[in-house]
Amino acid sequence: MIKTFAIGIDMGNTTTSIGIVDTQGNIISKSSVKTDYQHIAEYIDAIYNHLSVLIEQQGGIDYIKGIGISSSDGNYFTGCVEFAPEHTWSGNTPIAQILADKLQLPVTLTNGANAAAMGEMEYGIAQGMKDFILLSLDNEVCRGAVANGEIIYGHKIFSGKSGHINVHNDRGRICKCGRKDCLEAYCSTDGIITTTLELLISSKETSTLRNIPQNELTFENIYEASIQGDSLAKEVFRFTGDILGQLLSDLIAYSSPKAFILSGKVAKSNEFFMQAIQKSFEENLLQIYIGKTKILTSDIENSDAIILGTSLLAWNSKLVEA
Amino acid sequence: MIKTFAIGIDMGNTTTSIGIVDTQGNIISKSSVKTDYQHIAEYIDAIYNHLSVLIEQQGGIDYIKGIGISSSDGNYFTGCVEFAPEHTWSGNTPIAQILADKLQLPVTLTNGANAAAMGEMEYGIAQGMKDFILLSLDNEVCRGAVANGEIIYGHKIFSGKSGHINVHNDRGRICKCGRKDCLEAYCSTDGIITTTLELLISSKETSTLRNIPQNELTFENIYEASIQGDSLAKEVFRFTGDILGQLLSDLIAYSSPKAFILSGKVAKSNEFFMQAIQKSFEENLLQIYIGKTKILTSDIENSDAIILGTSLLAWNSKLVEA
The missing domain is CATH 3.30.420.40 (ATPase, nucleotide binding domain)
Known part of the structure; x- marks a missing residue:
């Protein structure tokens, strides 16, 4: 099955924005959940519920290449969110692995500024x-x-x-x-x-x-x-x-x-x-x-630049497999 | 003919060090000339005369892959030494082209710190x-x-x-x-x-x-x-x-x-x-x-690190052809 979409997620301190991105860099649908859940499991459930709807709208998981996600202090190499005191559930959380297991898709993590830079380089002012x-x-x-x-x-x-x-x-x-x-x-x-x-x-x-x-x-x-x-x-x-x-x-x-x-x-x-x-x-x-x-x-709206940048991680890499 | 040697040149402000480097990163012979000639032609002649001896000692020009050279404000992209007031002959001098024409070898230019970093990465403490x-x-x-x-x-x-x-x-x-x-x-x-x-x-x-x-x-x-x-x-x-x-x-x-x-x-x-x-x-x-x-x-002696680093430019690149 040809993968026609990638998912980009911008984990802000209070709000998490989720987007489905096509191969041309169009964000074709968006959603958001709050970030500041007390427990990581609740947060992951919220992402899962919102994403499931967006994925079904595009024909199902078979069309999705993977997920890129950004977080403050997101470590690209380990897939963990490290030392991010703004998340109550923080403390070396293997967010990429948790999301990959839950959504059965490969997940790559980075931080927001790197994601925004990638988005700007591919689709924005830094082309x-x-x-x-x-x-x-x-x-x-x-x-x-x-x-x-x-x-x-x-x-x-x-x-x-x-x-x-x-x-x-x-x-x-x-x-x-x-x-x-x-x-x-x-x-x-x-x-x-x-x-x-x-x-x-x-x-x-x-x-x-x-x-x-x-x-x-x-x-x-x-x-x-x-x-x-x-x-x-x-x-x-x-x-x-x-x-x-x-x-x-x-x-x-x-x-x-x-x-x-x-x-x-x-x-x-x-x-x-x-x-x-x-x-x-x-x-x-x-x-x-x-x-x-x-x-x-x-x-570009900062959150959109990050969604675009993280979607590129999904197209280009599969660091953490489901 | 298999190229078995590369030449690295460290153009210091007062002294220019020249080395013949083998494929293993050994500086097998060295020489030096002064840098502060009044005219660029005299300087190039001095390099030519010293290098010719070193090259002949290794069997002739056919064994030489090329030349890397470093200078303060050496521009890797243009091969020119730009705005280096410490050289009397400075002022956007196309040193790579001049050397390439004189020695009939490809020449690549960079600056000293970049060359030293390359030398350290390949052969020194940054391996x-x-x-x-x-x-x-x-x-x-x-x-x-x-x-x-x-x-x-x-x-x-x-x-x-x-x-x-x-x-x-x-x-x-x-x-x-x-x-x-x-x-x-x-x-x-x-x-x-x-x-x-x-x-x-x-x-x-x-x-x-x-x-x-x-x-x-x-x-x-x-x-x-x-x-x-x-x-x-x-x-x-x-x-x-x-x-x-x-x-x-x-x-x-x-x-x-x-x-x-x-x-x-x-x-x-x-x-x-x-x-x-x-x-x-x-x-x-x-x-x-x-x-x-x-x-x-x-x-590594700084000048040797630069000779090694510039020799890598000769192995890897041929920006300015003779």
Whole structure:
């Protein structure tokens, strides 16, 4: 039987998106389940129930090549989700094997930024590129890097935790990892909220954000305010872009990519954020690199890029057999 | 005729080393010429004259597969030496084509750190590794990075100028590139001399280095003093190791290599330098990376690693035909 579909799964921290993808990279049907079940068995059951419906709609399991799935700290080599405190059932969980046994399909695991990079390379803004770095800016900051047309998985696990590179800002801001001044402490959604709270205290600027109780302030509030022209909210994105641009100028001296691709909620923000990134990037760049590398934003919904990228794992590989 | 030898050439800033390498990676004969000729034609003639003797000793040109050559800012894709101000004849020089025409052999160009990484992967301390980063610490600081068993050349040119990553030290020390606080400004031989001069002023410590006129102080003086137990010289290496260790802890969050391999004059220094690097590396490392990546020093003479690495280019590729 010719396999005409592959399944891509984006395991987010709260929501898991599931898609059936055809050989041309069209997501022909989608569904979602919540991620934060207390027990892994309940979570797997939920995926199974939703996927069964989608699979039947396409004519049954015989038409399905396999499953690719992404998770924060998903280890491509072992198929295990390792040290992902955001999942209550985490702790070296062999998610690929569990899913393969349940669904009787081969399953390959990776992490979200790698999956998004694969999706962008095959179907998105990175088509034709062999050397690029995708930075996923969301509640976490991760990177998917492609060199010589291949994902850099690195040695063993954990390649891509670029959110924990130290940035050139000595505020001493504590990161979730316990260290100080990591990229993620500034350029994630939480980092942007922290910057806003700090600025609301240190600045006298009027701002609509002052009307929102501190513990209810969201990234979306700040984004919306910036779009409406709120000076303080715009300053938050300028500050954040300045840090990110400098980091990109350092990364270029490391691997000389053709482009940086920014994806995720934070990247979808606004043009003064992009201007601030570009300005800081160029100011800090080694002269010989000027004009060589573009900073682009993904034009695929992040979750779709991940579904597409994980579906490619299903087409290309069968690391964990049912 | 079976090709039994390849030629590797390490074009240093002042000296060019030439080696004939057999299929097993033995450098069976070597020679050297100076690099800093006024005109490229004189330089090529010198290489030709020395190489002709070596080639004849092995039975003639029919036994030679080709030539690999490395240069600072050597562009693998174009075969040109670009923007290398240390060569008087520099300025987008098509060195691979010129050599190929003169010697009637195929020539492939790369840069020194990439060549050293290839040499280490095939014949040295990185044998069996598919993901590692070599840092060449000399009068320049460059990196050769291997991911998925392949050199990361990056987009177009200039991959590997990691000496110009900004380090977490805000002394404002001016780098040769004109920017401030680059890695190379601290961890090159010149950087170490600068640190020593600063420390000789700011510290009251007695030191044998105080007997040497400032403008005569060399890296070798400082190295020798540190080996003899001179506290100020040891402090120079501790300070330098602290900066380098922190940078390595950031690079690991980027590409998760199996090992960092330090090569070049500065890396061959001494055990308290290595201790300082290791200490700073571990102190700054994201917890999940602890124990995953080794810091090693090359045990091949840097120039030999480059000759071996460039000879591999000759075995594997023929980018520029005679």
